Amino acid sequence: MRKPCCDKEGTNKGAWSKQEDQKLIDYIRIHGEGCWRSLPKAAGLDRCGKSCRLRWINYLRPDIKRGNFGQDEEDLIIKLHALLGNRWSLIAGRLPGRTDNEVKNYWNSHIRRKLISMGIDPNNHRLNQIPPIPFSQPKCVSPAATSSHESMNNNESSKPLIKPFANTTTADRVSETTSGFEDEISGSLDLNLDLTIAVPSASSLTLVQEKLQINSKSIVTKEVTISEQVPTLALFR
DNA sequence: AACAGGTTCAACCGCGAAACA
DNA sequence: TTGTTTCGCGGTTGAACCTGT
Numbered sequence: 498m499r500k501p502c503c504d505k506e507g508t509n510k511g512a513w514s515k516q517e518d519q520k521l522i523d524y525i526r527i528h529g530e531g532c533w534r535s536l537p538k539a540a541g542l543d544r545c546g547k548s549c550r551l552r553w554i555n556y557l558r559p560d561i562k563r564g565n566f567g568q569d570e571e572d573l574i575i576k577l578h579a580l581l582g583n584r585w586s587l588i589a590g591r592l593p594g595r596t597d598n599e600v601k602n603y604w605n606s607h608i609r610r611k612l613i614s615m616g617i618d619p620n621n622h623r624l625n626q627i628p629p630i631p632f633s634q635p636k637c638v639s640p641a642a643t644s645s646h647e648s649m650n651n652n653e654s655s656k657p658l659i660k661p662f663a664n665t666t667t668a669d670r671v672s673e674t675t676s677g678f679e680d681e682i683s684g685s686l687d688l689n690l691d692l693t694i695a696v697p698s699a700s701s702l703t704l705v706q707e708k709l710q711i712n713s714k715s716i717v718t719k720e721v722t723i724s725e726q727v728p729t730l731a732l733f734r
Numbered sequence: 735a736a737c738a739g740g741t742t743c744a745a746c747c748g749c750g751a752a753a754c755a
Numbered sequence: 756t757t758g759t760t761t762c763g764c765g766g767t768t769g770a771a772c773c774t775g776t
Contacts, residue, residue, distance in 0.1 A: 512744075534761060551745065586764060602743050741773070754760075
């Protein structure tokens with residue numbers, strides 16, 4: 498039986514106060530991000546380490562970019578999601594100043610609904626067989642009602658079309674988040690990063706080859722099979 | 735103004751894997 | 756080699772906020 502992360506009774510939960518934030522900021526400014534387990538006690542916080550880590554990473558870090566996502570960021574998220582699936586930390590790693598939590602929330606509350614309204618399955622980035630929901634009725638799809646439950650019941654479809662890291666170990670993936678995803682791809686790993694998006698209708702198809710630019714370095718070449726008539730897939734151009 | 739329903743987003747939970755003893 | 760601890764991730768929740776009636 499696994500021990501809960503916060504077995505201490507009376508540990509604070511819920512929203513952080515300004516004083517708690519300041520304590521955490523002050524401590525990390527002096528000591529850096531060390532052992533999260535021991536940090537709360539050392540910083541004088543009545544929180545579990547996990548909570549401190551989350552607060553720092555998602556909210557207090559000085560390099561966090563706040564505010565609305567730009568169109569370029571949104572496009573990049575969609576592209577990366579098509580490649581990587583729900584690997585939010587990886588996707589966020591390609592968006593300077595954005596956190597995985599922020600990207601995940603933005604996906605679930607904005608992009609997901611937008612894709613659905615355009616007739617695209619956000620789980621696999623394919624066109625739906627059923628007619629799209631008109632854009633004027635986006636309220637039919639609530640993220641609370643769909644994202645959570647769909648992801649629980651529809652694991653298969655939530656996977657990306659390809660699994661770029663299917664041949665890698667977790668260590669590989671961890672290193673790629675910290676050092677350089679691009680280095681691995683251009684390096685020794687034998688990864689299949691070809692991405693083919695198949696549109697149900699075989700007519701009027703165009704083959705587009707795209708180099709996905711990440712950190713101004715071309716790392717992925719993918720072939721995207723798209724329909725000229727489908728505006729949403731123009732996102733991949 | 736009051737209420738209901740929908741949306742957003744900060745925070746929590748549980749799990750898997752790495753690190754360590 | 757095995758068991759335990761710690762970390763990081765993705766999924767989920769719920770309070771606060773927004774919007775329509």
